[in-house]
Amino acid sequence: MTTESVTMAGNKRTEEISREVMRIQAGVLAMVCAVLGGLLLFSMTVWLVVKDGPGAGPHLSLLGNYFIGYSVSWGGSVIGLFYGALTGGIVGWVIGTIYNLVVGLRK
Amino acid sequence: MSSRALVIGAGPAGLTSAYELAKLGVSSTIIEADEQVGGLSRTVNYKGYRFDIGGHRFFSKVPLINELWREMLSEDFLLRPRLSRIHYRGHFFDYPLKAANALAGLGPIEAFLVMLSYSKAKLFPHSEETNLEQWVSNRFGQRLYEIFFKTYTEKVWGIPCNEISADWAAQRIKNLSLKEAIRNALLGAGKSADGEVITTLIEQFHYPRLGPGMMWECCKELLAEKGNETIHGIKVDKIRHRKGRVESVIGHRSNGERVEFDADQFISSMPLRRLIQSLDPLPPDEVLAAANSLRYRDYLTVVLMAKREHVFPDNWIYIHSPEVKMGRIQNYKNWSPEMVPDPSRSSLGLEYFLWQKDEEWTWSNDRLIDLGIKECAQIGLVEPDEVEDGTVVRMKKAYPVYDHHYQERVDIIRNYLDTLPNLQTIGRNGLHRYNNQDHSMLTGVYAARNIVGEKNDVWAVNTEQDYHEEVRSSETETVSTGYTKTMGDRAVPMPIEPDEAEQIIQTAFAKLDSVALGVAFGVVAGVGLFLATAILLLKGGEFVGPRLGLLRNFLPSYEVTWPGALLGLVEGGLIGFALGFFVASLRNWSMMAYAHLLKRRAETQAAGNVLD
Numbered sequence: 001m002t003t004e005s006v007t008m009a010g011n012k013r014t015e016e017i018s019r020e021v022m023r024i025q026a027g028v029l030a031m032v033c034a035v036l037g038g039l040l041l042f043s044m045t046v047w048l049v050v051k052d053g054p055g056a057g058p059h060l061s062l063l064g065n066y067f068i069g070y071s072v073s074w075g076g077s078v079i080g081l082f083y084g085a086l087t088g089g090i091v092g093w094v095i096g097t098i099y100n101l102v103v104g105l106r107k
Numbered sequence: 108m109s110s111r112a113l114v115i116g117a118g119p120a121g122l123t124s125a126y127e128l129a130k131l132g133v134s135s136t137i138i139e140a141d142e143q144v145g146g147l148s149r150t151v152n153y154k155g156y157r158f159d160i161g162g163h164r165f166f167s168k169v170p171l172i173n174e175l176w177r178e179m180l181s182e183d184f185l186l187r188p189r190l191s192r193i194h195y196r197g198h199f200f201d202y203p204l205k206a207a208n209a210l211a212g213l214g215p216i217e218a219f220l221v222m223l224s225y226s227k228a229k230l231f232p233h234s235e236e237t238n239l240e241q242w243v244s245n246r247f248g249q250r251l252y253e254i255f256f257k258t259y260t261e262k263v264w265g266i267p268c269n270e271i272s273a274d275w276a277a278q279r280i281k282n283l284s285l286k287e288a289i290r291n292a293l294l295g296a297g298k299s300a301d302g303e304v305i306t307t308l309i310e311q312f313h314y315p316r317l318g319p320g321m322m323w324e325c326c327k328e329l330l331a332e333k334g335n336e337t338i339h340g341i342k343v344d345k346i347r348h349r350k351g352r353v354e355s356v357i358g359h360r361s362n363g364e365r366v367e368f369d370a371d372q373f374i375s376s377m378p379l380r381r382l383i384q385s386l387d388p389l390p391p392d393e394v395l396a397a398a399n400s401l402r403y404r405d406y407l408t409v410v411l412m413a414k415r416e417h418v419f420p421d422n423w424i425y426i427h428s429p430e431v432k433m434g435r436i437q438n439y440k441n442w443s444p445e446m447v448p449d450p451s452r453s454s455l456g457l458e459y460f461l462w463q464k465d466e467e468w469t470w471s472n473d474r475l476i477d478l479g480i481k482e483c484a485q486i487g488l489v490e491p492d493e494v495e496d497g498t499v500v501r502m503k504k505a506y507p508v509y510d511h512h513y514q515e516r517v518d519i520i521r522n523y524l525d526t527l528p529n530l531q532t533i534g535r536n537g538l539h540r541y542n543n544q545d546h547s548m549l550t551g552v553y554a555a556r557n558i559v560g561e562k563n564d565v566w567a568v569n570t571e572q573d574y575h576e577e578v579r580s581s582e583t584e585t586v587s588t589g590y591t592k593t594m595g596d597r598a599v600p601m602p603i604e605p606d607e608a609e610q611i612i613q614t615a616f617a618k619l620d621s622v623a624l625g626v627a628f629g630v631v632a633g634v635g636l637f638l639a640t641a642i643l644l645l646k647g648g649e650f651v652g653p654r655l656g657l658l659r660n661f662l663p664s665y666e667v668t669w670p671g672a673l674l675g676l677v678e679g680g681l682i683g684f685a686l687g688f689f690v691a692s693l694r695n696w697s698m699m700a701y702a703h704l705l706k707r708r709a710e711t712q713a714a715g716n717v718l719d
């Protein structure tokens with residue numbers, strides 16, 4: 001583990017607090033992104049349904065191309081919750097894993 | 108007379124070294140010029156009124172010293188609240204300084220000018236910080252420096268602030284490292300590595316029930332119980348040495364009687380200049396010249412006994428107002444109620460910082476008491492007819508002076524003293540260092556331990572920020588001089604677990620690898636866009652992905668086709684990389700900026716205590 005490096009250049013000090021490179025816990029990032037993704041899609045859908053009623057959100061409903069069964073409706077919001085979480089989880093996990101892999105390679 | 112170790116001076120440093128020697132099984136004799144123990148930390152008793160030379164707060168970040176104090180005094184060691192203010196042109200300002208209080212007290216125009224000069228100092232600071240004026244005005248601005256630092260500091264030191272080395276302030280305010288600042292913030296209000304609450308110690312302090320002298324009287328008794336005698340009334344004026352070893356010291360009683368003491372080991376807490384002048388034979392001219400040019404500031408206190416139960420609530424007040432000569436005023440009953448014989452009375456210690464050559468130094472006590480009464484009335488503290496008695500105590504060499512050349516001179520002397528290995532010099536004046544009791548004592552402890560074979564560098568105490576106090580460790584580190592800096596004190600157990608705070612800091616402030624995060628974001632964005640395009644293409648239809656195709660507004664030549672999917676992979680990847688790289692860099696930069704902010708805050712707060 002590194003400590004602190006202090007270089008003296010005249011009176012000026014350049015300090016480093018930690019020379020450690022952060023590792024990401026892919027599982028944790030996946031969970032965080034899953035929660036965020038799920039809640040985001042759920043709340044966006046609910047917001048449009050509440051605001052504009054049935055048939056709202058023509059653009060958001062295009063997500064149905066990827067998420068089978070999803071639509072901008074009350075039922076769709078629950079399905080969106082699931083898909084958002086799934087996608088978020090995958091994205092988080094992939095980011096964490098690739099990041100750690102690259103950090104490992106660059107060491 | 109002969110003993111194994113001989114200690115010169117029964118101040119905190121000398122007595123502590125004898126105390127530690129006793130613990131280590133080495134007997135010693137202590138020789139003291141005065142009739143009382145305690146040195147600068149003595150308590151004077153005048154008709155039942157007790158007072159110190161100044162006011163002696165007991166606070167330390169050194170666990171070993173706190174332990175020693177408690178060991179010597181136990182329940183007589185009171186915890187007292189601290190209140191101190193600055194008196195400046197008829198106003199009282201909180202001290203340590205608080206921005207809002209200071210600005211409110213100065214009035215709107217002065218406050219505006221202060222802010223202006225503060226901004227100037229931040230934008231165009233002095234490029235060098237060699238003297239105290241530059242050091243303080245870089246932190247507070249020239250105007251605040253002039254109001255709150257210049258007059259008082261010049262009263263204390265008797266020389267212009269631009270002739271005082273910045274070391275003086277730096278030694279008191281120790282530059283915090285970034286990590287230390289974070290650690291303080293993390294552990295709460297100013298906790299040091301061993302978890303001790305520093306800030307709280309500044310808001311309150313320990314004080315012996317009957318003044319600081321009580322600690323040293325007690326120490327003397329404990330030493331006597333173990334057969335270590337303190338001999339009073341002998342002033343050492345010769346230290347005889349031969350072939351690199353001190354053989355004896357010679358002193359004189361006030362009646363002129365000459366006394367000589369032999370010993371194997373000698374520890375001196377007498378002023379460094381006097382020590383060198385006492386060596387027999389004298390050292391080389393260069394060393395003697397270096398010693399002769401060390402300077403000390405002298406001090407005199409006028410104590411007034413007033414027929415009033417409460418005069419002011421503070422322990423002490425700094426008197427910045429240039430119209431009066433006094434620099435500080437102590438209210439001893441606020442240090443401990445037992446400092447006065449009658450609760451309906453108060454005793455005030457008016458402190459004057461002088462050179463022995465100053466005219467006031469030679470004034471009669473009556474004349475000085477009259478001056479004190481006049482100045483007290485002038486700043487509105489007590490009326491002349493309330494004062495029923497007074498006394499004066501003069502104390503030579505109260506402050507070792509840090510002028511621009513002191514360090515070179517001390518280095519010359521130190522090198523010479525290294526040639527006399529059985530003589531160690533310790534303490535405040537013994538090392539010519541502006542030490543409080545705790546650091547003076549620590550040098551005594553180290554000198555004692557050196558006698559039984561340890562290799563501690565007494566000169567390093569209170570010089571390096573991380574030395575002893577803030578470093579948790581029982582590690583020893585060999586430094587280039589060949590000394591071993593023993594960092595372990597018995598009160599700091601060897602940490603078995605790595606420091607938790609250190610680990611949290613290491614983890615929280617670990618850098619995000621910008622390239623790695625860039626690659627990760629790039630892969631997700633590129634592959635994501637490729638998949639999004641591919642899914643639409645596979646589904647087919649009359650118009651495939653008209654909305655997704657709008658991305659070409661941002662990604663040149665992108666379209667929802669198979670070649671477009673590949674292009675999206677590349678372009679999405681590049682944009683993702685840039686985003687990831689930026690996010691990681693921003694995060695690293697903000698963590699660093701946050702650490703610097705914490706450091707700045709901690710330094711400003713510490714710099715606010717510079718007068719102490």
Ligand SMILES: Cc1cc2nc3c(=O)[nH]c(=O)nc-3n(C[C@H](O)[C@H](O)[C@H](O)COP(=O)(O)OP(=O)(O)OC[C@H]3O[C@@H](n4cnc5c(N)ncnc54)[C@H](O)[C@@H]3O)c2cc1C
Pocket residue numbers: 115116117118119120121138139140141144145146147148160161162163164165166341342343344376377378381406505506533534535536537542543544545547
């Ligand atoms: C105004 C003032 C306020 C202070 N406030 C505080 C405070 O709030 N908290 C704090 O912790 N510290 C404070 N200090 C500092 C504290 O007083 C010193 O750090 C401490 O007393 C130093 O101890 P010492 O043993 O090194 O030296 P000294 O206290 O100077 O003791 C040296 C002893 O050696 C004796 N001696 C000298 N020469 C000879 C000789 N030739 N022969 C025989 N004996 C000799 C002297 O008589 C003296 O008793 C203050 C100091 C002053 C002046």
